[in-house]
Amino acid sequence: MTSSSAVPAVRTAGITKRFGAFTALSEVDLDLAPGEVHGLIGSNGAGKSTLIKVLCGAITPDEGTLTVAGDPVSFTLPAQAERAGITVIHQETQLFPDLSVADNVVVSRPNLRGPAGLGLRDRRADRAEAARLLESLGLTIDPGRLAGTLDLAEKKLLQVARALRSKPRLLILDEPTAALEARQARRITTLIRGLAADGLAILFVSHNLDEVLESCDRITALRDGRTVARLAGDQATPHLLAELVAGQQLANAPDRTPHEAGDLLVEAELGGADIAPTAITLRHREVVTLTGLLGSGAGRYARMLSGATRPDSGGVRIAGRLLRPHNRRQAVAAAVGFVPEERKRDGIQPMLSVERNIALGDIRRFSRFGMLDRRKIRRTAERLIDDLDVRPADPAFQAGLMSGGNQQKVLIARWLAAGARVLIVEEPTHGIDIGAKQNVMHQLRRFADERGCVVVVALEGDEFRSITDRFVAFRRGRLVAELAGNVPHADLMAACLGTTSEGRES
């Protein structure tokens, strides 16, 4: 857009935000022009979400100024920012699960009818408007459905619809594509480009650097709350961006070394809710990646495998021993560790210390004479914290306050401490930055090499190519292909999509 350099839609100057003694943002300058997609990148905890909260009035900065269309403003409430034309789609999905889709769209300003001031809601108008907005995003869903029943991508699009309803001048999207499969993510990025073409200013946050490269006109990189780079989209390279985020030269991913698989460890044959009975075997020293589109059943299969959910048929044999289905306790006793997709929600004990989180996998091992063996817990935790490079390296730190990547490591540590031999991990890289990602990959590979085997479940299976021995592709609740770790990307995609390998660019 040619007009982009004229008057910035929104500009910040010298924004500083402290949380107690900790400085989350330090003198951040940013200008966002109409018609431009502006990428914001940075490691976990760099301050991206904090900056966005400043922009939308959810928190007030300690220093610095904010101008909208040239006029200085200061927001104390999100409502004020919204009135000034700044709308945000937050990182955490912000929906009302018990309200209908239409109500979710119009929530801040429902349509009214009847004489002014009487305040009668016009539900028909609400529905019509919601349906219209959603359709313009390419989504046809019944506006009367409860929002809680939508899937993740639908929820994100619902939020976009709500955001567009207020006709913003700046639309901010905080990691809108995290947890979406590639094609859905592409929908969102395409949508963003389209909106920018209509003259909106867009601020786009993502850990997926390819996505950022592809869709952004300009890119700002934050590190430790400071701006470390401002680039035009065409100056950026994947390598440069990765370095900006990680803050250091990244070691190249190690070349895949073939691992010879060991003895048979796990035999499973499971069927369940919309999953056809499917057999899988796992051997020592194997990393197996289950992949497929959203809802393909890979995740559901892995959860049945781990004992987290109940299969309708079949069972799991670990080292020859048959497990009772849907019994995490027995699975744990048979050394099956499980790290769920939403680690914050389903994995971490937020109020307990790191060491207690680690001890939780096998409390009995950490008890003596009916008492918790605090010294043993402490020693084990210290060793694992050191081993996995958990930050902060403090066994007494409250786990709920850690960053996502470190929580991930604590959960892996839990299963190491419990002596697990099979580790089932769902989406281990969701929401963590590229540096942490490398570390987690490394740990998973090491786990397989030293302990037993690892099952990774990922929408983007390709991401785990460097550590994967075998891919298992699911589609519509069926196992459709087992592929070697070095299978070409296109073949993997084809298996997931059910097309032939030429059907899709890489």
Next chain:
Amino acid sequence: MTGNPVSATRAARRGRPRPALEDAFIPVLLVALVVVLTMSTDSFLSRGNILNVLTSMAILAIVSFGQTFVIAGGGFDLSIGGQVALHGVVAALVMAATQNILLGLLAAAVTGVLFGLLNGLLVIWLKVHPFMITLGTSVVATGVTLIASNSESVGGLPPSIAGFGVGRPLGVPWIVWLMVACFAISLFLLSVSPFGLRVLSTGGNREAARLAGLRVDRTTVTTFVIAGVFAAVAGAAITARLQSAQPTVGGELELFSVAAVVLGGSALHGGKASMWRTLLGVLVISVIQNGLNLLGVGDAWQAVAVGLVFILAMSAELLRRLSPVRRSRPVEPPSAGKPDAAKGTPAAV
């Protein structure tokens, strides 16, 4: 998504709220109760007894409407019983002093608003669970009531108030009309006016509501004020009915109003509520009590029966879980502990 045939089918199968087995449970329970009572007593369906049920449910119904707003908005009001006594005494004291009924009602309304404000402001300022806050204010209310009334019932009301005690416009006791009016207003506020949407979204996901630009604090305070006003209406109604104010009235109202709301099927943690459901909940409680009275069942057995019906009614949840639609959604509600507790409790840490 559009491109994904699986999700489209899935969407069609799930999602749209449809009248489910579990939602029919309480109505069916009510019908069953009515049938059983009609068979086993000869007066249950008599005109007199129906009016009787309506009359005795009125007070609980009125405060439960207020409680519905508070709960829908994610709160909890344990001070309702204490407030009913307080506002009733205030009404009586002012009426006795001025011999003016209207002034008395006005005074009760004012204290209702003030007490609701107090509750609401403490909740949003202290950010402690409303359960604790309103437990505290409830104890204070009880004390103030006893002080104001000198621990005695307050009489000396204007003689014309006796009319309310026995008045029956169109053959229906005025207290029933009052309940109907309160119901209509509540229904309008919750389901027809935009305010209802604000309450439900605040209760459904407070942070999301805040970020969507809603004034969640104001909404929270307003729900408590509404509860206060309804408590004042109930208090004044009791005063009129008994032609004196009783400082000890209302003891069970707080828990039973919560029970009525939840029994009807609204969510204890907010975000999902309807006035019809609350009305249903109140009806179930009142019909049971009336029926047991007719059957000549003593207080003690009544308590047992009421408790059992409570538990039975909650088994609707069991049906819900057994119903095939949601069966295989494992990660959904973490069972026992705190489905709601977690939600309803902000900073109580």
Next chain:
Amino acid sequence: MTGNPVSATRAARRGRPRPALEDAFIPVLLVALVVVLTMSTDSFLSRGNILNVLTSMAILAIVSFGQTFVIAGGGFDLSIGGQVALHGVVAALVMAATQNILLGLLAAAVTGVLFGLLNGLLVIWLKVHPFMITLGTSVVATGVTLIASNSESVGGLPPSIAGFGVGRPLGVPWIVWLMVACFAISLFLLSVSPFGLRVLSTGGNREAARLAGLRVDRTTVTTFVIAGVFAAVAGAAITARLQSAQPTVGGELELFSVAAVVLGGSALHGGKASMWRTLLGVLVISVIQNGLNLLGVGDAWQAVAVGLVFILAMSAELLRRLSPVRRSRPVEPPSAGKPDAAKGTPAAV
């Protein structure tokens, strides 16, 4: 991550639980109360009165220890008051019938376990909020108590029980020793044994605990059983102290036990609790009541004072928010509604 030196420093500064202003609030309040009462009465710090305070707090303390387990595990027990009366009556009836104290105590313990089992199983089967479940069972308990006791106090106990009423081993009333014993057991279970870690995990994040392989349902049931047993201990103790069982005893215990737990600073929604805090909470409540009795403050003003102290104590939360470290965490605790949507409540999306 790896290359980020800031995060290490930051971590050291935040996160690590340190004795904060807000955690000192209740102890400071207690000390202030003691100082004021010592100055304004001449008997507060007398040996007799200290024993007096300990004696009168014992029952509340014992049931509050049980409540602490339930709350720490993410539950909520409103039936505790009803249970105290029920188990007390059971103990008395059995003692009166057999003239054997031990059999009576055993009977109370058995009903305590059974009632706790009932609560716990209903909670995990029906998957309804324990608030509602235990409200229901509490009403049932009250009814059963009245039926069993014929609404009268149960006397005719073996004469030797009188010894308990007046016995003072080492100059301290036996009921105080009983409280100390219960405290020691509770402290061990919650803080030293692995069971405590299971309870706190179940209460802190039920789904995470399940996926970590803990038997969360069993843990939940066990917490309710513990509460039942402590209620039985309290009921039997009251029976011994009053040398008769009172079917109407215990009315306020459920709310006050919750209040004591939370007042001490444990989390109402579970996952964070300590017996010391509960003890502190009970102490505050009992010292206030004793002090006001010594000052000759009437019942009504006592209620006002207790309520105000409640609210004051909750202002500790206000301090917490004002303390610089956490000051501006807007996303953290939304007031009324439901903050930890992320935590225990997946369905909240």
Next chain:
Amino acid sequence: ADPAAEGAAKAGTRTIGVSFAAPRIALYAGIQKGIEAEAGKLGVKVIFTDANGDPLKQANDISDLIAKGVDGILVSAIDAKAVVTPLADAKAASIPVMTVARDVADPSSRAAFIGNDWGKSGTEIAEWTCKNVGKGKIIMIKGPSSAPYVQEMTKAYKEVVGSAGCPDMSVAHEVNLNEMTTEKGLEATKASLSAVPDAAVVYANLDDFVGGVIQAVNEAGLTGKVTVTGFDGIPSTLEMVRKGQLGFEIGLQPQKWGAKSLQSMVDKLDGKEVPDKVTIETLPFDKTNADQLTEADLQ
């Protein structure tokens, strides 16, 4: 209203502790007023505690009074059996105890009982009912079944009703209420009238029920067809008797009762002889003599 607050330690001033069962019922409120007034005259300090119906709290309250070192304690026992331990403590501390209105099971644990002859009152009410109604079914709305006054009055009442002297009357329905409030009285009466629609008499065991009973009769459209009798004689009942809403009342004159209680305690402390049982005077009234009374007579 609280003379004890400022320095009970002042030498020479006596402090009397009072532990009431439930001062929120009208009778006890009246007794409390009587004690307060008398305390002013006698120059003693009084500390009131309120157990609000909870026997355990009453035991704790009495312990507090003992710890405080009062000179004497007036108790109205919530439960006749329950306050054994604190009364034993009082005895050990040589603090005299007298019971008011509700006695304890073990008479040796107190110095005196200041109360009414409940049986006599029950008989009086029954005789009035037989004489003035003579025929029909009776509903009894009573206090807690464990309270001695309820038991004794019921027993005496039933001995008259249905006896040879009064053959046409019978008790058709009885309710015991643990909460003594107007509201409960209203609910219970409505329910009873549903069960016994042709009742001729409602016997209200105490005046805290009476307002509710009358309202219930009213709401049932039975005004004039049902005769209500009360007990306690709180001042507001005078007007009801005059209007004919209430047939018969026995005034207990609670303030005089309170005064007498405190007087007895002071006498005892002064070393005077106090009888084991101090019986108070009662004041029965119906329409025939209501006009000669004033509310002050009922205080």
